[in-house]
Amino acid sequence: MPQHPALTDLLLRAARFPERGTATVWDGALKHFGVRINAGGAKTFIVLLGSGRRQAIGRYPVISLAQAREKAKTILAERTLGKHRPNNISWKKATNEYLDWIRENRRIHTHHEYARTLRRYFPFGETRVAEISTADVAKKLDKLKDTPSQKNHAAVYAKAFFNWAIRQEYLKDNPLQHYKQSKKTRRKRVLTDDELRAVWSAAGQIDGMFGSIVRLLILTGQRRGEIAALLRIYYSHNQQTVCLPGELTKNHLEHTFPVGPMASRMLMEQIVSPTRRGSEFLFPSRTSINRPFNGWSKCKKELDKLANIPHWTLHDIRRTFRTNLGRLRVRPDIAERLVNHASARTEMEETYDRYTYLPEMREAMESWEAFLRELVGELGQEQLAA
Numbered sequence: 001m002p003q004h005p006a007l008t009d010l011l012l013r014a015a016r017f018p019e020r021g022t023a024t025v026w027d028g029a030l031k032h033f034g035v036r037i038n039a040g041g042a043k044t045f046i047v048l049l050g051s052g053r054r055q056a057i058g059r060y061p062v063i064s065l066a067q068a069r070e071k072a073k074t075i076l077a078e079r080t081l082g083k084h085r086p087n088n089i090s091w092k093k094a095t096n097e098y099l100d101w102i103r104e105n106r107r108i109h110t111h112h113e114y115a116r117t118l119r120r121y122f123p124f125g126e127t128r129v130a131e132i133s134t135a136d137v138a139k140k141l142d143k144l145k146d147t148p149s150q151k152n153h154a155a156v157y158a159k160a161f162f163n164w165a166i167r168q169e170y171l172k173d174n175p176l177q178h179y180k181q182s183k184k185t186r187r188k189r190v191l192t193d194d195e196l197r198a199v200w201s202a203a204g205q206i207d208g209m210f211g212s213i214v215r216l217l218i219l220t221g222q223r224r225g226e227i228a229a230l231l232r233i234y235y236s237h238n239q240q241t242v243c244l245p246g247e248l249t250k251n252h253l254e255h256t257f258p259v260g261p262m263a264s265r266m267l268m269e270q271i272v273s274p275t276r277r278g279s280e281f282l283f284p285s286r287t288s289i290n291r292p293f294n295g296w297s298k299c300k301k302e303l304d305k306l307a308n309i310p311h312w313t314l315h316d317i318r319r320t321f322r323t324n325l326g327r328l329r330v331r332p333d334i335a336e337r338l339v340n341h342a343s344a345r346t347e348m349e350e351t352y353d354r355y356t357y358l359p360e361m362r363e364a365m366e367s368w369e370a371f372l373r374e375l376v377g378e379l380g381q382e383q384l385a386a
Contacts, residue, residue: 004028007035009065017041020247022104033072035060038104047072049079053167056097089170091124091132097168098161107247109225112294117157129165134175152181187313191320193375195309199317200376202306209275209283210299212266217314219263219369221321221339223250224314229292230282235259235267241358242267244340255340258362260369321368328371330364337361 005011006029015025018039024046026034032048045057045068055075057068095118103111122140124132137158144151159176166174191199196218203214216227226244235242244255259267270282279289286295300314318339325335336343338361345353 007033007065007069012043012060012065015043027069030069030072030076032076033069035068036104040103042103044100044104045072047075049075049169053169055168056100089129090126091122091129092126094129094165094168094170095119095161098164101164109229109248109292112291114157114161116294117154118161121154122158130171132171132175134179137175148185155179155181187316187319189312189316189319190323191309191312191316195307195312196320197376198307198309199303199312200372202303205306206299206302208299209270209293210295210303212270213283213293214303214314214317216263216266217317218321219266219372220257220259221318221325222257223318224296225292228283228294230267231280232271232282233280235271235282237264237268240264240362249340251340251342253340253342256356256358257338257340258358258365260365262369262372263365324371325364325368328364328367330367331360333357334360334364338364 004026007025007027011025012035015035015037017023017037020039022036022038024034024036034046034048036044036046036054043060045060045063045065046054047057049055057063057071057075060068063071099111099115099118102114106114121144122137124136141151141155144154155176159174159179162171162174162176165171200215200218203211203218205211206214213224213227216222217224220227220242222244226248229248230242234244241256241258246252246254249255267282270276276282276284277289281289281292283293285291285293296314322335322339325338326332334357337345337357
């Protein structure tokens with residue numbers, strides 16, 4: 001490890017944030033002690049336990065530099081004497097450390113999903129991580145047997161946590177090491193015209209942001225997490241486009257797509273809406289303006305009661321959008337671009353074809369909105385009212 005100046009409060013306050021990801025500033029006064037800084041400005045004290053293994057100590061300035069350095073000395077001394085026993089850590093403390101790591105190294109949406117899943121489905125509390133057995137985890141997962149997809153996602157997130165815990169030496173074996181996911185059944189549900197009309201109508205009857213999110217899903221065909229996490233800067237009123245950064249999209253590719261008059265009006269209404277409370281998000285969480293909307297389950301139940309159609313999911317809207325583009329005779333390659341499928345372009349095309357196809361995509365979006373206006377009648381015309 002190269003020589004570094006000793007960390008000081010002045011140095012910590014003046015430290016520059018990285019443009020993306022994280023950066024580590026090591027302490028010249030104590031080897032293997034430092035602070036990790038992420039692009040959002042969070043500063044977390046860490047101690048290096050071994051090759052690639054770090055232990056978070058706490059956030060600055062919640063914990064002072066002096067306190068963090070003393071804690072690091074204790075950890076390093078105990079490790080040298082063979083007394084460092086990280087497997088005494090509780091589930092609650094370990095998951096908090098893990099979520100801090102996720103926040104620094106993954107996308108914002110990923111952090112929210114991991115936090116929600118681990119805290120909701122695995123409430124082990126103060127139980128030591130090393131004492132959690134395969135049977136304990138299986139018991140929690142069995143409660144999700146009626147929702148196989150949700151069960152599989154929960155198992156994947158828990159397994160990833162346990163793998164991280166092994167690297168931190170919090171336990172020796174992963175309780176989910178031999179867990180086999182339930183076989184996924186590919187959904188083929190496409191909403192009929194009558195069902196799509198019912199969902200559009202029901203979305204208009206729901207108070208708050210959720211109804212607008214659902215209608216934008218119908219209008220744009222994007223993923224629910226992408227629409228819920230829209231920032232003001234992603235929308236260009238002059239160009240009538242939305243640009244989703246790679247950090248937000250599923251395939252990590254930047255996605256620019258045009259929007260029609262109905263979608264544009266809804267976006268502008270949300271931009272000036274007081275429900276944003278000054279947030280950069282167009283649809284902020286009710287509990288924090290620094291997080292995107294996340295009240296899916298409760299709001300979907302309300303929507304289902306109003307729509308009164310056979311079982312469906314929000315993702316079925318995306319499949320309905322893509323299917324109807326084919327029905328409207330939109331070229332398959334243009335339809336695939338609109339939903340940002342990685343299969344839309346080969347690696348060779350990515351290299352040599354630099355054309356954006358925005359005019360073609362705009363024409364497709366105009367056809368889709370014209371179809372919707374005819375389908376929903378007056379329910380659609382209200383979106384174009386002055």
